[in-house]
Amino acid sequence: MPTTKTFKTVPALYNYLVEDYGPNADHAILKHKIDGVYTDISYKQFKEETESFAMGLASLGIKRGDKVAIIGENRPEWVYSDMAILGLGGVDVPLYPISTSETIEFILTNSEAVGIIVSNNFHLNKVLKIRENCKQLRFIIVMNEVELTEPNVFLFKQVQEMGREFAKENENHFQDSIALSHENDLCTFIYTSGTTGEPKGVMLTHKNIMSNVNAVHEIIEIGPSDLFLSFLPLCHVFERMAGYYTALSSGAQIAYAESIEKVASNLIEVKPTIMTAVPRLFERMYSKIIKGVEASPAKKQKIFKWAVEIGTSYKKAIKTEAGVPIMLSLKHKLADKLVFSKVREKTGGRLRFFISGGAALARELGEFFDAVGVLILEGYGLTESSPVIAVNRPYNYKFGTVGQTMPGVEVKIASDGEILAYGPNIMKGYYKNEAETQATIKNGWLHTGDIGVFDAEGFLMITDRKKSLFKTTTGKYIAPTPIENLFLGSKYIDQFIIIGDRRMYITALIVPDYEAIKEYADAHRIHYDDPKELTQMKQIYEMLEKDLTQFQRKLANYERIRKFTILEQPFTIEGGEMTPSMKLKRKVIEKRYTNLIDEMYEGKN
Structure with a gap:
C-alpha cells in the first residue's frame, strides 16, 4: 500500500530517513558509479556526509534565510548539499550544469546567493570568471578533488572537516535548526525562462513541494522494493520532486545514471523499477527499436508487427467489461515470449513504469510502448506548481492525456481555454518580480499559459502553449x-x-x-x-x-x-x-x- 507517512518539510523528511527509517532499512539509500562499479551509500553514511557538510556550512556563516546555489550533475554530493542547506533553514538555488557564466552571474546576483557549490573544475572556472561581479558571494565549494589557488574556495571534504570541528563546540546546531523548520519557509528558488524571456526565480516553499510529494503517495504505490534510476537534472523541479523527494520518502533507493549517453547501459545494469524521463528518451528508444526491426529478416519483421497488433488488442480488451478472450490471452503470451520480453530487457527487466513530463508525449508513442509491456505515465505541471498538476495513474491511464488532477489540486478551464490551477503546490511568486507574479497568479489561481480541455472522464488534454498558438x-x-x-x-x-x-x-x-x-x-x-x-x-x-x-x-x-x-x-x-x-x-x-x-x-x- 502507499505510504501513510506525510511530511511538512524537507528537513522533516531527512530526520525521518536518518533517525526512524534508515537504522532498520535492509538496503542502501543511494547508488553511484565509482571506478566503473555501482557502489552503495548507506543511510548511516548519508547522515554522516550530510551533517558534517551542514556543520561546515554553519562554520562558514550560513544561517536561516541565506541562499546557497548548487551547480552540478546528479550525484550524492548534490543531495548532501540540498539536505544540509535546507536543514540549516537556508534556501538553495539550483542551476543547470550547462549554464553559461552570464546566466550564473544573473542568477547569483538576482538571488543574492552568499555561496555556491560546484561539481568540478569546469564549473569552478565559470564561476571564477564572474565572481567579482557577484557582490554577495562569499565562498565557493568544489565537490571534486581539484587544486585550489583562489581565496575562499574550498573542497567539499574540507568543508566537512570544518564541520566536524564546528560540531565539537556546537553538537546540536543542525538538529536545533531542523526543529525550527516550518512548512511556509522558503525552500528553493528555481530559475526558469521557459521558451522566452529573462530567467525568473520561482519561489517554492516546503509546503509547495511536500504537498506534491504527499499527493503522489495517495495515488501511486511506491515502496522500499522500488529502485529509481535518476538521469534528469536534479536542478529541474520534476526530477527533484518525483525522482528524489518522492523516491526517498517512500523508502526506495536511487541510483544515479553516469550520463545521458549511458542511460541505456545503466538501465540494464541497475534494473530500476521506476524512472522519470522526458518524451525525447522514448522517441529515441522507439527509433532504435524500429531500426533494429527493419534490419532484421522479413520473417522477424512480420512477427514483430503481429506481436504489436496483439499487444494493442490485448491492452484494449483489458479495459472492457468482457475482459480478454482466451485465444487473445494465449496469443499475447506467445507475443510476450517472442518480442515483448526482449524489449523489456532493454529497460532492465524489472521496470514497473516510466513517468514522463517536461513536454508532450505523442499518443502513438505511449500506445506502442504500452502494447509491448512498457507503461509510460504522462503527467503535467510547471515549475510554478511544484510541479505536478495532473498525472495518469498506473491503474487508470489514457494516452493523449496528462491524466486526472492531483489530490488537493483544483483545475478549471478559463473562457479562452487556458488551464488555471489552485492548491498548496502553487508557488509563492517570482523573486523580486511582483509584476510577473501578479500577471501569473490571480486570486490564488495559477495561469499556466497552456490551453487544454477535460474529457468526459476527467482526463486533462493539453492542446498547446497559449503563446504557441x-x-x-x-x-x-x-x-x-x-x-x-x-x-x-x-x-x-x-x-x-x-x-x-x-x-x-x-x-x-x-x-x-x-x-x-x-x-x-x-x-x-x-x-x-x-x-x-x-x-x-x-x-x-x-x-x-x-x-x-x-x-x-x-x-x-x-x-x-x-x-x-x-x-x-x-x-x-x-x-x-x-x-x-x-x-x-x-x-x-x-x-x-x-x-x-x-x-x-x-x-x-
Missing part, C-alpha cells in the same frame, strides 16, 4: 505541438518545428535522423562524402516529401505542410534553441533561420 493569414488557428508530434513519428525525422504565424500556409524546418537517411542513401546508392551533404540533395528531399504524405493524411487541409527545409545542424540546449527540459524555443529558432523561412514563402526550396 498562431493564426495563418487565411484566419485559421493552428496548435503546432500536436502536428509536430505527429511528424516525429517518421523514422527519418529527429526534430521538427512548424512555421506559419501570419503566413499563407504552413512550412517546417526539419532536422533529419542522420543514421536513417545515411541508410537510405546507401541502400539507394546515393553518393556522399559527408552526411551533411545529404540535406542538400534532391533525392533526400523527395524521399522525405513522400514520407510526410502518410502523416499529412491525418491533418486538416490548412494544417498540412506545404514546404519544408532540411537543416544541417540539430537544435540544442547549448545553441540556445532548446530549454533544459528539451522544449524548442520557437522565437529563437524563427529568428535564427529567418532567411531560410522567408525562402519557403518566396517559392524557393
